[in-house]
Amino acid sequence: MQLAASATDVEAVSTLVSELCGVTLGASKGYLIEARLGELVDRFHCGSYQELANQARSLMNDALRREIVDKMTTNETLFFRDRSPFEALQHKIIPHLIDAKEKTAYPTRLRIWSAGCSTGQEPYSIAMTLSEMIPDIHDWDISIFATDVSDDAIKTASTGVYAAHHVERGLPSQFREKYFQPSTGGWQVTDAIRSLIRFQRANLLEPFTGFGRFDVIFCRNVAIYFTPERRVDLFKRFADSLSADGYLFVGSAEAPSDLTHRFFPEDHCRSTVYRPHGSTSLT
Ligand SMILES: C[S@@+](CC[C@H](N)C(=O)[O-])C[C@H]1O[C@@H](n2cnc3c(N)ncnc32)[C@H](O)[C@@H]1O
Known part of the structure:
Protein backbone atom coordinates (compact mmCIF):
# COMPACT_ATOMS: atom_id res chain seq x y z
CA MET A 1 0.00 0.00 0.00
CA GLN A 2 1.19 3.53 -0.83
CA LEU A 3 2.63 5.47 2.09
CA ALA A 4 0.52 8.56 2.86
CA ALA A 5 2.24 11.98 2.83
CA SER A 6 1.79 14.02 6.04
CA ALA A 7 1.84 17.83 6.13
CA THR A 8 5.49 17.66 7.28
CA ASP A 9 6.35 15.36 4.35
CA VAL A 10 4.67 17.72 1.89
CA GLU A 11 6.59 20.69 3.33
CA ALA A 12 9.94 18.85 3.21
CA VAL A 13 9.51 17.58 -0.36
CA SER A 14 8.06 20.87 -1.68
CA THR A 15 11.00 22.84 -0.22
CA LEU A 16 13.52 20.38 -1.66
CA VAL A 17 11.96 20.40 -5.15
CA SER A 18 11.79 24.20 -5.17
CA GLU A 19 15.46 24.43 -4.18
CA LEU A 20 16.54 21.84 -6.76
CA CYS A 21 14.74 23.15 -9.83
CA GLY A 22 12.53 26.12 -8.89
CA VAL A 23 9.31 24.19 -9.39
CA THR A 24 6.55 25.10 -6.94
CA LEU A 25 4.26 22.11 -6.51
CA GLY A 26 0.59 22.82 -7.17
CA ALA A 27 -2.47 22.38 -4.99
CA SER A 28 -2.53 18.58 -5.39
CA LYS A 29 0.99 18.24 -4.00
CA GLY A 30 0.21 15.56 -1.38
CA TYR A 31 -1.30 13.29 -4.01
CA LEU A 32 1.52 14.06 -6.48
CA ILE A 33 4.21 13.25 -3.93
CA GLU A 34 2.56 9.94 -3.05
CA ALA A 35 2.01 8.96 -6.71
CA ALA A 53 14.11 14.39 1.20
CA ASN A 54 16.75 14.35 3.96
CA GLN A 55 18.63 11.53 2.22
CA ALA A 56 18.53 13.46 -1.05
CA ARG A 57 20.07 16.49 0.67
CA SER A 58 23.11 14.49 1.68
CA LEU A 59 26.22 15.51 -0.28
CA ARG A 65 18.26 14.36 -6.22
CA ARG A 66 18.19 13.90 -10.00
CA GLU A 67 15.64 11.08 -9.74
CA THR A 73 8.78 17.82 -13.01
CA THR A 74 5.89 17.98 -15.44
CA ASN A 75 7.11 17.02 -18.90
CA ALA A 88 5.60 33.52 -36.30
CA LEU A 89 9.02 31.88 -36.52
CA GLN A 90 8.39 30.75 -40.08
CA HIS A 91 6.65 33.78 -41.55
CA LYS A 92 8.26 36.69 -39.69
CA ILE A 93 11.24 35.93 -37.53
CA ILE A 94 13.38 33.67 -39.71
CA PRO A 95 12.94 35.88 -42.83
CA HIS A 96 13.85 38.93 -40.70
CA LEU A 97 16.87 37.20 -39.17
CA ILE A 98 18.09 36.00 -42.57
CA ASP A 99 17.92 39.58 -43.91
CA ALA A 100 19.51 41.08 -40.81
CA LYS A 101 22.32 38.48 -40.78
CA GLU A 102 23.26 39.23 -44.38
CA LYS A 103 24.94 42.45 -43.25
CA THR A 104 26.96 40.77 -40.49
CA ALA A 105 30.24 38.85 -40.32
CA TYR A 106 28.28 35.59 -39.88
CA PRO A 107 25.50 35.73 -42.51
CA THR A 108 24.53 32.04 -42.22
CA ARG A 109 24.75 31.61 -38.46
CA LEU A 110 21.56 31.10 -36.44
CA ARG A 111 21.49 30.19 -32.76
CA ILE A 112 18.25 29.12 -31.11
CA TRP A 113 17.73 27.86 -27.54
CA SER A 114 14.85 25.69 -26.40
CA ALA A 115 15.12 26.13 -22.61
CA GLY A 116 13.05 23.54 -20.75
CA CYS A 117 12.72 21.40 -23.88
CA SER A 118 11.21 18.40 -22.08
CA PRO A 123 13.31 21.77 -30.49
CA TYR A 124 12.36 19.21 -33.16
CA SER A 125 9.43 21.45 -34.18
CA ILE A 126 11.88 24.37 -34.44
CA ALA A 127 14.30 22.26 -36.51
CA MET A 128 11.52 21.12 -38.90
CA THR A 129 10.34 24.73 -39.28
CA LEU A 130 13.87 25.88 -40.13
CA SER A 131 14.29 22.99 -42.53
CA GLU A 132 11.13 24.02 -44.38
CA MET A 133 12.40 27.60 -44.61
CA ILE A 134 16.01 27.02 -45.57
CA PRO A 135 16.43 24.38 -48.31
CA ASP A 136 20.26 24.35 -48.06
CA ILE A 137 20.10 24.23 -44.25
CA HIS A 138 23.11 21.92 -43.88
CA ASP A 139 25.32 24.55 -45.53
CA TRP A 140 24.28 26.96 -42.76
CA ASP A 141 25.82 27.26 -39.34
CA ILE A 142 22.63 26.43 -37.46
CA SER A 143 22.60 25.38 -33.87
CA ILE A 144 19.58 24.58 -31.79
CA PHE A 145 20.57 24.18 -28.17
CA ALA A 146 18.00 22.21 -26.19
CA THR A 147 18.20 21.92 -22.41
CA ASP A 148 16.16 20.51 -19.58
CA VAL A 149 16.78 19.81 -15.90
CA SER A 150 15.39 16.29 -16.22
CA ASP A 151 17.85 13.54 -17.21
CA ASP A 152 15.00 11.28 -18.37
CA ALA A 153 13.55 14.01 -20.58
CA ILE A 154 16.94 14.74 -22.18
CA LYS A 155 17.54 11.03 -22.77
CA THR A 156 14.21 10.63 -24.59
CA ALA A 157 14.79 13.86 -26.51
CA SER A 158 18.26 12.79 -27.69
CA THR A 159 17.08 9.46 -29.06
CA GLY A 160 14.21 11.18 -30.87
CA VAL A 161 12.01 8.08 -30.78
CA TYR A 162 8.30 8.68 -30.14
CA ALA A 163 5.36 6.32 -29.80
CA ALA A 164 2.75 6.66 -32.53
CA HIS A 165 0.30 8.53 -30.27
CA HIS A 166 2.94 11.23 -29.54
CA VAL A 167 3.67 11.66 -33.23
CA GLU A 168 -0.04 11.96 -33.96
CA ARG A 169 -0.33 14.86 -31.45
CA GLY A 170 0.28 18.14 -33.25
CA LEU A 171 2.49 16.89 -36.07
CA PRO A 172 1.16 17.42 -39.62
CA SER A 173 1.18 14.06 -41.45
CA GLN A 174 3.39 15.40 -44.27
CA PHE A 175 6.04 16.25 -41.63
CA ARG A 176 5.93 12.70 -40.30
CA GLU A 177 6.54 11.41 -43.83
CA LYS A 178 9.38 13.84 -44.42
CA TYR A 179 11.19 14.00 -41.07
CA PHE A 180 10.54 10.64 -39.35
CA GLN A 181 11.30 7.01 -40.07
CA PRO A 182 9.64 3.92 -38.57
CA SER A 183 11.58 2.55 -35.64
CA THR A 184 11.20 0.02 -32.82
CA GLY A 185 8.89 1.76 -30.38
CA GLY A 186 7.32 4.07 -32.94
CA TRP A 187 8.89 6.75 -35.10
CA GLN A 188 12.37 8.24 -35.00
CA VAL A 189 13.31 11.75 -36.10
CA THR A 190 15.71 11.59 -39.06
CA ASP A 191 19.45 12.05 -38.48
CA ALA A 192 19.40 15.17 -40.66
CA ILE A 193 17.02 16.90 -38.24
CA ARG A 194 18.65 15.48 -35.11
CA SER A 195 22.05 16.76 -36.25
CA LEU A 196 20.79 20.36 -35.97
CA ILE A 197 20.18 20.01 -32.22
CA ARG A 198 22.51 19.71 -29.26
CA PHE A 199 20.80 18.35 -26.15
CA GLN A 200 22.20 19.00 -22.70
CA ARG A 201 20.99 18.70 -19.13
CA ALA A 202 20.98 22.21 -17.63
CA ASN A 203 19.21 23.79 -14.69
CA LEU A 204 17.74 27.22 -15.44
CA LEU A 205 18.31 28.27 -11.82
CA GLU A 206 22.06 28.09 -12.46
CA PRO A 207 24.20 30.61 -14.41
CA PHE A 208 24.20 30.19 -18.22
CA THR A 209 27.99 29.88 -18.26
CA GLY A 210 29.42 29.20 -21.73
CA PHE A 211 26.03 29.18 -23.47
CA GLY A 212 26.78 32.30 -25.55
CA ARG A 213 24.15 34.50 -27.19
CA PHE A 214 21.03 33.42 -29.05
CA ASP A 215 18.94 34.89 -31.84
CA VAL A 216 15.80 33.23 -30.49
CA ILE A 217 15.00 31.73 -27.09
CA PHE A 218 11.97 29.54 -26.51
CA CYS A 219 11.15 29.06 -22.83
CA ARG A 220 7.54 28.06 -22.77
CA ASN A 221 5.50 26.49 -19.97
CA VAL A 222 8.52 26.32 -17.67
CA ALA A 223 8.62 29.59 -15.67
CA ILE A 224 4.93 29.16 -14.87
CA TYR A 225 6.02 26.73 -12.13
CA PHE A 226 8.53 29.25 -10.65
CA THR A 227 7.95 31.90 -7.97
CA PRO A 228 7.57 35.47 -9.36
CA GLU A 229 11.07 36.37 -8.05
CA ARG A 230 12.72 33.43 -9.83
CA ARG A 231 10.76 34.16 -13.00
CA VAL A 232 12.00 37.78 -13.04
CA ASP A 233 15.58 36.63 -12.42
CA LEU A 234 15.31 34.08 -15.26
CA PHE A 235 13.91 36.57 -17.76
CA LYS A 236 16.62 39.12 -16.90
CA ARG A 237 19.25 36.47 -17.66
CA PHE A 238 17.44 35.65 -20.92
CA ALA A 239 17.61 39.36 -21.83
CA ASP A 240 21.38 39.20 -21.26
CA SER A 241 21.62 36.04 -23.41
CA LEU A 242 19.78 37.39 -26.45
CA SER A 243 21.49 39.00 -29.41
CA ALA A 244 20.68 42.70 -29.90
CA ASP A 245 18.03 41.75 -32.49
CA GLY A 246 16.75 38.69 -30.61
CA TYR A 247 13.38 37.16 -29.77
CA LEU A 248 12.01 35.51 -26.64
CA PHE A 249 9.00 33.19 -26.73
CA VAL A 250 7.31 32.37 -23.41
CA GLY A 251 4.07 30.54 -22.61
CA SER A 252 0.83 32.51 -22.86
CA ALA A 253 0.57 32.87 -19.04
CA GLU A 254 4.23 33.83 -18.56
CA ALA A 255 4.51 37.34 -20.01
CA PRO A 256 7.55 39.18 -18.59
CA SER A 257 5.24 42.08 -17.69
CA ASP A 258 7.41 43.24 -14.79
CA LEU A 259 10.40 43.55 -17.16
CA THR A 260 9.15 46.30 -19.45
CA HIS A 261 12.54 48.02 -19.09
CA ARG A 262 14.23 44.97 -20.71
CA PHE A 263 11.66 43.75 -23.27
CA PHE A 264 8.89 45.09 -25.49
CA PRO A 265 6.15 42.82 -26.90
CA GLU A 266 5.45 42.34 -30.60
CA ASP A 267 2.47 40.45 -32.03
CA HIS A 268 2.99 38.22 -35.04
CA CYS A 269 0.73 35.48 -36.43
CA ARG A 270 -1.48 35.56 -33.29
CA SER A 271 1.59 35.08 -31.10
CA THR A 272 3.36 37.55 -28.82
CA VAL A 273 7.14 37.56 -28.87
CA TYR A 274 9.38 39.66 -26.60
CA ARG A 275 12.28 41.72 -27.95
CA PRO A 276 15.12 43.40 -26.09
CA HIS A 277 15.00 47.22 -26.20
CA GLY A 278 17.10 48.58 -29.04
CA SER A 279 16.19 45.78 -31.47
CA THR A 280 14.60 46.68 -34.80
CA SER A 281 10.83 46.42 -34.62
CA LEU A 282 9.26 44.15 -37.26
CA THR A 283 5.90 45.92 -37.18
C1 LIG B 1 5.67 21.48 -19.24
S1 LIG B 1 7.28 21.16 -19.88
C2 LIG B 1 7.34 22.32 -21.22
C3 LIG B 1 8.04 21.76 -22.43
C4 LIG B 1 8.06 22.67 -23.66
N1 LIG B 1 8.82 23.88 -23.41
C5 LIG B 1 6.67 22.99 -24.10
O1 LIG B 1 6.22 24.14 -23.94
O2 LIG B 1 5.98 22.10 -24.61
C6 LIG B 1 8.30 21.94 -18.64
C7 LIG B 1 9.74 21.46 -18.65
O3 LIG B 1 10.53 22.35 -17.85
C8 LIG B 1 11.53 21.59 -17.22
N2 LIG B 1 12.07 22.34 -16.07
C9 LIG B 1 11.48 22.59 -14.89
N3 LIG B 1 12.32 23.26 -14.08
C10 LIG B 1 13.45 23.45 -14.79
C11 LIG B 1 14.70 24.06 -14.49
N4 LIG B 1 14.95 24.61 -13.30
N5 LIG B 1 15.66 24.06 -15.43
C12 LIG B 1 15.43 23.49 -16.65
N6 LIG B 1 14.28 22.88 -17.00
C13 LIG B 1 13.30 22.87 -16.07
C14 LIG B 1 10.81 20.31 -16.83
O4 LIG B 1 11.71 19.25 -16.60
C15 LIG B 1 9.91 20.08 -18.03
O5 LIG B 1 10.48 19.21 -18.96
Missing part, protein backbone atom coordinates in the same frame (compact mmCIF):
# COMPACT_ATOMS: atom_id res chain seq x y z
CA ARG A 36 5.45 9.95 -7.95
CA LEU A 37 7.78 9.31 -5.01
CA GLY A 38 6.15 6.25 -3.37
CA GLU A 39 8.42 3.87 -5.27
CA LEU A 40 11.56 5.83 -4.28
CA VAL A 41 10.57 5.74 -0.59
CA ASP A 42 10.40 1.93 -0.83
CA ARG A 43 13.60 1.57 -2.84
CA PHE A 44 15.62 3.76 -0.49
CA HIS A 45 14.07 2.08 2.60
CA CYS A 46 12.77 5.35 3.99
CA GLY A 47 10.07 5.53 6.67
CA SER A 48 8.63 8.76 5.25
CA TYR A 49 8.88 11.25 2.37
CA GLN A 50 10.63 13.64 4.73
CA GLU A 51 13.33 11.02 5.32
CA LEU A 52 13.68 10.61 1.55
CA MET A 60 26.71 12.06 -1.79
CA ASN A 61 23.21 11.75 -3.15
CA ASP A 62 23.19 13.65 -6.43
CA ALA A 63 21.70 10.60 -8.20
CA LEU A 64 18.71 10.60 -5.83
CA ILE A 68 13.40 13.25 -7.57
CA VAL A 69 13.63 16.06 -10.14
CA ASP A 70 12.83 13.58 -12.93
CA LYS A 71 9.76 12.40 -11.10
CA MET A 72 8.46 15.75 -9.82
CA GLU A 76 3.83 17.56 -20.77
CA THR A 77 4.59 18.77 -24.30
CA LEU A 78 3.68 18.14 -27.93
CA PHE A 79 4.92 18.86 -31.43
CA PHE A 80 4.12 22.41 -32.63
CA ARG A 81 2.48 23.20 -29.29
CA ASP A 82 0.14 26.22 -29.70
CA ARG A 83 1.13 26.36 -33.39
CA SER A 84 1.24 30.20 -33.59
CA PRO A 85 4.83 30.64 -32.24
CA PHE A 86 6.06 28.34 -35.02
CA GLU A 87 4.03 30.29 -37.58
CA THR A 119 11.24 15.28 -24.29
CA GLY A 120 12.28 17.21 -27.40
CA GLN A 121 9.08 17.97 -29.29
CA GLU A 122 9.73 21.74 -29.10
